[in-house]
Amino acid sequence: MTVSRIAMLVGLVILIALPAVVPPYFLHLLIQILLWAFIYTAWALMGRFGFVSFGHGAFMGVGAYVPALLWTYYDVTPWIGIPLGIAFSMLLALVIGYPCFRLRVVGHYFALVTLALSQVVLLSLVAARDITGGSLGFTQKAVGHSWYALQFPEKSYFYGISIVVWLIGLYVWQRIDRSINREALEAISEDEDAAAAIGIDVLREKLRVTVISAALTALGGAIYAQYMMYLNPETVSGIAVSLQIVFAVIAGGVYSMLGPTVGSLLTLSLTEGLRVWFGTNFIGAANTIYGILLILCIIFMPQGIVGALKGLRFRLQHTKVAAPAE
Amino acid sequence: MMLTVEGLSKRFGGFLAVNQVSFEVREGEILGLIGPNGSGKSTTFNLIAGNLRPTSGSVRLQGKEIAGLPAYAICHKGVGRTFQIPRPFRKLSLLENVMLAAYYGGAGNIGRAEALRSAGEALDMVGLPSDATARTDGLGAAALKKLELARALATKPRLLLADESLGGLDSTEMERAAELLNNIRTRMGITIVWVEHIMGVLMRIVDRVIVLDHGEKIFEGVPGQAAVDPRVTEVYLGKKKT
Numbered sequence: 001m002t003v004s005r006i007a008m009l010v011g012l013v014i015l016i017a018l019p020a021v022v023p024p025y026f027l028h029l030l031i032q033i034l035l036w037a038f039i040y041t042a043w044a045l046m047g048r049f050g051f052v053s054f055g056h057g058a059f060m061g062v063g064a065y066v067p068a069l070l071w072t073y074y075d076v077t078p079w080i081g082i083p084l085g086i087a088f089s090m091l092l093a094l095v096i097g098y099p100c101f102r103l104r105v106v107g108h109y110f111a112l113v114t115l116a117l118s119q120v121v122l123l124s125l126v127a128a129r130d131i132t133g134g135s136l137g138f139t140q141k142a143v144g145h146s147w148y149a150l151q152f153p154e155k156s157y158f159y160g161i162s163i164v165v166w167l168i169g170l171y172v173w174q175r176i177d178r179s180i181n182r183e184a185l186e187a188i189s190e191d192e193d194a195a196a197a198i199g200i201d202v203l204r205e206k207l208r209v210t211v212i213s214a215a216l217t218a219l220g221g222a223i224y225a226q227y228m229m230y231l232n233p234e235t236v237s238g239i240a241v242s243l244q245i246v247f248a249v250i251a252g253g254v255y256s257m258l259g260p261t262v263g264s265l266l267t268l269s270l271t272e273g274l275r276v277w278f279g280t281n282f283i284g285a286a287n288t289i290y291g292i293l294l295i296l297c298i299i300f301m302p303q304g305i306v307g308a309l310k311g312l313r314f315r316l317q318h319t320k321v322a323a324p325a326e
Numbered sequence: 327m328m329l330t331v332e333g334l335s336k337r338f339g340g341f342l343a344v345n346q347v348s349f350e351v352r353e354g355e356i357l358g359l360i361g362p363n364g365s366g367k368s369t370t371f372n373l374i375a376g377n378l379r380p381t382s383g384s385v386r387l388q389g390k391e392i393a394g395l396p397a398y399a400i401c402h403k404g405v406g407r408t409f410q411i412p413r414p415f416r417k418l419s420l421l422e423n424v425m426l427a428a429y430y431g432g433a434g435n436i437g438r439a440e441a442l443r444s445a446g447e448a449l450d451m452v453g454l455p456s457d458a459t460a461r462t463d464g465l466g467a468a469a470l471k472k473l474e475l476a477r478a479l480a481t482k483p484r485l486l487l488a489d490e491s492l493g494g495l496d497s498t499e500m501e502r503a504a505e506l507l508n509n510i511r512t513r514m515g516i517t518i519v520w521v522e523h524i525m526g527v528l529m530r531i532v533d534r535v536i537v538l539d540h541g542e543k544i545f546e547g548v549p550g551q552a553a554v555d556p557r558v559t560e561v562y563l564g565k566k567k568t
Contacts, residue, residue: 180429180438183422187415193377194413196397198477199431203396 015163019156027155033268034162035224040249040260041169042216045176046209047246048254049189050107053210054242055096055114056217058121061237062089063218064225069131071149072141078150082222089218090211092117097210101203104192115239122238137232140225150226158227165223166261169216173257176209185209251297253304262306267294327388328353328485328517329374334383334393336369336541343369345541346383351485356511356518358532358549360525362561366541367521368410371487374519375407376400387485401431406483410490410521412470420460423473424448424480431481448480451514452506467494471503479510486510486518492527504531525562529553537561 019027043056066088067081096117100110126134143149152158176182184205187195192202225231234240244267252263270293274286301308329351336344344366351357361367372378374385376397385393392400401407415423424445429436436444449456452472465473471491478486488507492500504527510516522528529535529549537545537552539561545552552558 180426180441183418183426184430186417187423187426190415190417191413193397194409194415195426197375197377197401197407197409198427199398199401199481200426201396201398201430 016160019159024155027159029268029272031155031158031162031227033264034159034166035220035227036248036268037261037264038162038166038169039217039220039224040245040252040264041166041173041257042213042220043245044249044254044260045173045213045216047249049185049209051189051206051210052107052111052246053114053213054111054239054246055117056214056245057118057237057239057241058092058114059089059214059217060221060224060241061121061125061233062092063221064231064236065125065132067222068138068140068225068231072138073131077148078222078226079148082150082219085222086215086218089214093211093214094207097207098203101206101210106192115242118237118239118242122233125233125237132231132233135233137230137235139230142229151229158223161223162227165219169220170257170261172212172216176212177257181205181209247294247298249304251294251301251304253306253308255303256306256310259304259306263304266305327351327386328355329519330384330386330389331370331374332384332386334370334373334385335381336366336373336378337381343541344373347538347541347543349536349543349546351517351519352533353517354511354515355533356507356520356531358528358535359519359521359538360523360528360535361538363523364540365523365538365561367523367538368489369541370538371407371489371519371521374400375405375487398430401481401483404482404484405487406431406478406481406485406516407487408471408474408478408489408491410493412467412474414462414465414470414473416462418462419458420449420454420462420465420473421445421456421458423462424476427477427480428482431483444482445476445480448476451479451510452476468499468503471495472506475506475510479514479516483516486516488518488520490522491520492522492524500527504528507531525552 018030022030039056039060043053046053063085066085067078070076070081070084071078096114100113105113125132132138143151145152145154184195184200188200188202188205196202221236224236248263248267249260251266252261253259271286271290274289278286297305303311327350331350332348334344334347335342347366347370359367359370369378373380376392376395376399380393383393384391387403387405390403392403392405418426421442425441428444428448429438429441446456452475454469454472454476462473475488475491491503491507495503507518507520508531511518520528520532529552532549534547535549535552536543537558544557544561545555
């Protein structure tokens with residue numbers, strides 16, 4: 001495994017050195033890819049066990065708006081605002097998760113309940129237009145370069161921050177993957193009764209992973225809001241964001257650690273690439289092609305791109321081994 | 327007394343699946359719980375194990391009330407159960423299946439290594455491979471029943487609820503499965519309530535038997551009496567013409 005360790009280190013060094021060589025536009029794109037990769041990874045923490053949430057737009061929205069509003073109206077530093085936003089988002093996850101898991105709302109029904117949650121948060125943000133600016137969105141009070149306000153006009157700062165949060169996401173993913181909770185959740189995802197019969201507290205295990213996932217998503221939303229400075233309900237909450245999360249993760253691969261990251265890399269570069277390529281010539285063509293590619297991905301690579309590549313490698317290795325008798 | 331069931335009832339809408347059932351299970355005995363299909367055996371079972379909440383009545387494990395507790399908590403108190411239709415976790419290996427039971431099933435906290443050791447023992451006890459590579463796919467009916475037992479045993483129960491351990495097995499497999507249950511009682515000192523809808527082999531192994539019909543207890547006693555009790559034979563063979 002030392003080869004992959006070295007590859008990982010080299011990759012990380014390249015990633016850190018990138019701001020020195022790439023133009024600001026690409027840096028902007030990279031920051032977005034990393035931040036979304038973090039949020040996608042957070043979603044996959046529960047998505048990989050079949051707990052498909054369409055409510056992560058809500059957690060992201062709460063995480064983004066709480067610190068931004070506190071800062072703009074009450075001068076509360078994001079260092080306090082962000083933890084508050086995360087806490088609020090965790091509370092929301094508990095409020096929605098507890099009755100769902102208690103009453104065995106699973107599968108499609110869980111997806112529908114969480115879908116509603118997304119929309120509730122979006123509509124609340126729009127309705128509170130006096131303070132949130134409604135659908136027009138609002139811009140945070142800017143103070144220039146400041147650690148206190150967590151605002152940096154220089155992109156390289158947010159680039160660094162997004163690498164750190166992305167790595168935090170991967171770390172949490174791996175921690176859960178290597179813990180016994182992963183096996184317990186795997187068992188729960190297959191058969192809740194059988195899991196309970198061997199002493200697994202199904203409700204607690206599901207709530208725990210949901211709350212962790214919501215907390216990380218809120219953190220992602222918060223950093224995204226600090227970076228963009230401008231918040232719009234449609235871009236940080238609601239069904240559209242939730243769907244974006246689900247599709248990107250499924251395209252990238254929900255069962256592997258780097259699947260969500262690949263999903264983020266792919267979907268964002270694809271949308272940006274198509275947008276730049278088509279420009280204003282064929283309005284809507286970019287989105288259409290994006291949609292078609294996504295559908296093809298989901299149909300032909302249900303394990304996601306990373307999953308499909310892993311499968312390919314597995315098959316190649318096995319054909320090699322199979323030739324001489326073992 | 328290992329288990330005391332008193333006035334246990336379960337109503338599903340207008341249907342009374344279990345009606346005022348009372349019985350006791352002595353420490354170290356194997357109690358057979360039999361009855362035709364739909365007689366309320368499995369419901370009684372699910373009520374004791376916590377998969378269903380009783381409408382009324384009491385279930386006490388060594389004197390402590392457990393009725394109405396969630397299934398996982400009842401497992402922690404020392405009640406292990408198997409399912410009528412085996413429910414293995416297919417995504418996990420055989421060893422992981424049982425290891426989870428050992429890890430989560432006991433009341434105290436144990437480490438992963440300890441859980442693996444305990445899982446190995448449980449697999450050995452029922453005669454399944456305990457190496458880490460064995461998968462659940464490709465296991466036959468008999469092996470899946472054994473896996474159910476191994477998982478239940480790994481939770482270190484005081485009382486084992488075995489649901490139709492013989493269903494779907496051929497006659498040799500039935501003999502072996504019955505012997506296994508007997509061994510679990512004698513070697514491990516675990517009290518067993520054994521549900522079955524066929525009497526056959528069960529009657530030779532159990533100490534006492536309870537017969538349910540339409541959710542009510544119609545007989546309690548030693549197997550020899552059950553075979554000649556008019557109400558039991560009526561339920562199983564139909565009413566004699568006079």
